[in-house]
Amino acid sequence: MSFAATEKARMTDLWSSQYRPGDLLASGFQLRSPSLNLLDLARDPAVGYFRKNAISWHLHANHALSSQVACLNFLMPLATRPALLRDCLAAALGDAPDEMVAVDTGPDGQDLFVGFEWPGRRDYLNECGGRPPQRGANATNADAIVRVRRGGLTETILIEWKYTESYRPATAPWSDGNRTRLERYADLIFAPNGPVRADCGLAPEAFFHEPVYQLLRQQMLAYQMQRHREDGADRVRVLHVSPAQNTALHRMTAPGLPEGDVFEVFASLLDRPEDFTTVTTDRMFAPLAQAADTDTLTGEWILQLKRRYPFAFDG
Structure with a gap:
């Protein structure tokens, strides 16, 4: 069975015992509301944050396998736990930032060290007719954003x-x-105006296949945010997080690109390959295994994560 099929079957069994019949749709792996799909410590902050920022839920946010919800379940509680977030970033990137920097505020005005559905502050990619981009829809959005200081420089991830x-x-x-x-992207892809090497010998159309197309847009967004020094950032890079067990995600799908692992090939085509990093979910969140007993709320959240996403703790 594929990773997706295995997860679907596992979640169907889990939810049959976890939810009341009125909360589950007939499929057995969809809920009547996206808010029910969130873990306890993520639910109220995420719902309030989305409402405050007029962010639309993804079409399948009520689905057991929703990436948007998984991102929120892991990262929303860390938005108010900068020390633990710093540990997770250190595990993902190989070295610890000097300092976490708040990137947004919650509905109650509290500083948040993670933001969600971030399209940049300007229409960098010619997607919105020059208007400020909408968060979560109709423009390239990063699933999440964090900001750190390292060696005296400000870095956005x-x-x-x-x-x-x-x-x-x-x-x-x-x-x-x-x-x-x-029309939108051709002049934003290749160096010196974009992130892809000018000498790679490829036409823009070679990148217009998923997931490469999405990788390209995320990297172009990061490039333009750095170029315009959005919020004072000296550097902006992309961190791609996915389960180690989802090997199918690494398949090259674009016929015009070299064969191999899609993420390795993509990085090799960048003018600055170090600005694109991939990490497995279990590696990034390994510090959570040592943090389960820090306090009652954090410990309960981590226990819920382990039950909901056991693949993220297999390492």
Whole structure:
């Protein structure tokens, strides 16, 4: 069975014992409301944050395998726990930031060290007709954003979160006639105006297959945020988080790109490969295993994470 099929079956069994029949839809792996899909410590802060910032829930946010919800279940409680968040970033990036920097505020005005559904403060990618981009829809959004100080510099990290997603290989080069992509992005892809090497010998259309297309847009967003020094950032990079067990996600799908692991190939095409980092979910959140007994609320949240997402603690 694929990772997605295994997770779907596991979650169907878990939810049959966890939820009342009135909360579950007939499928057995969908809930009547996205808020029910959130763990206790993430629910109220996430709902209030989305309401405050007019963020739309993803279409399948009530689904057991929702990436948006998984991201919130892991990161929303860390938004008010900067020390533990710093430990998780150190595990993901290989070294600890000197300091966490607040990136947003919650509904009650409290500083948050993680923001969600972040499109940048300007229409950097020509997606909104020059208007400020909408958070969570109709523009390239990072699933989450954190900011740190390291060596006297301010660094912004855009987080892209994956769960059970995988993509079918394209059978032919891009030729669907959608000229909008070219009009928006063609001048933002290659160095010195974009993140991809100018000498890679590829046309823009080579990147227009998922998940490469999404990787490209996230990296272009990071590049432009750094170029414009958004919120004083000296550096902006992308951190891609996904389960180690989801090997199908690593399949190369773009016929015009070299064969191999899609993330390794993508990084090799960047002018600055170090600005794109991939990490497995279990590696990034390994520090949570040592934090379970820090306080009652944190400990209960971690126990819920382990029950909901055991794959993230297999390491």
